[in-house]
Amino acid sequence: GQNIDQPTEMTATEGAIVQINCTYQTSGFNGLFWYQQHAGEAPTFLSYNVLDGLEEKGRFSSFLSRSKGYSYLLLKELQMKDSASYLCAVCDQTGANNLFFGTGTRLTVIP
């Protein structure tokens, strides 16, 4: 089975840096995704990590430690439009490489 944990809500200030953590337990780990989801819309892809380390993409970075079952998403230079839910999803190769999602972290960016 899968067990994916994220904080439910976070608040950060415009221009600041925020780190959203995700811990997971899964039997057949085959990569971890981060998605952004605005209310009422489908998720949009942010990052994919399958090896340990940091992946940087503009203002967004994602880190993975497979031995610790831990990932984080780092958002720099926060903008108001970054207010959204951030979903951590783990790919489990036990079945059909299904994606299983955490509860999501609702980030509110304040002026």
Place this chain on the structure above:
Amino acid sequence: GAVVSQHPSRVICKSGTSVKIECRSLDFQATTMFWYRQFPKQSLMLMATSNEGSKATYEQGVEKDKFLINHASLTLSTLTVTSAHPEDSSFYICSARLGSSGNTIYFGEGSWLTVV
């Protein structure tokens, strides 16, 4: 880039009726598609994995006779909510995998179902 389209984006149906949601991969073939359900302020919950030409694999707790999934071609999967009830009202999202085993997955726009 690759696009996955869902239709309808919003649907209202009467309790007891059935409603079909389509998920299409517009410019690639998708051997595997996934159906998710999302209740307000909750995360996506995987309902089933849809494989072209074979029966769908349902997650525990999802009634396969209520949520009928058909993946008749490499570009189309359908989810039919049968005998819908108000508690089935939710946001349904499909995703499609690019290739047979890769980790590139594209999401549809989602479909809002309201059962009255």
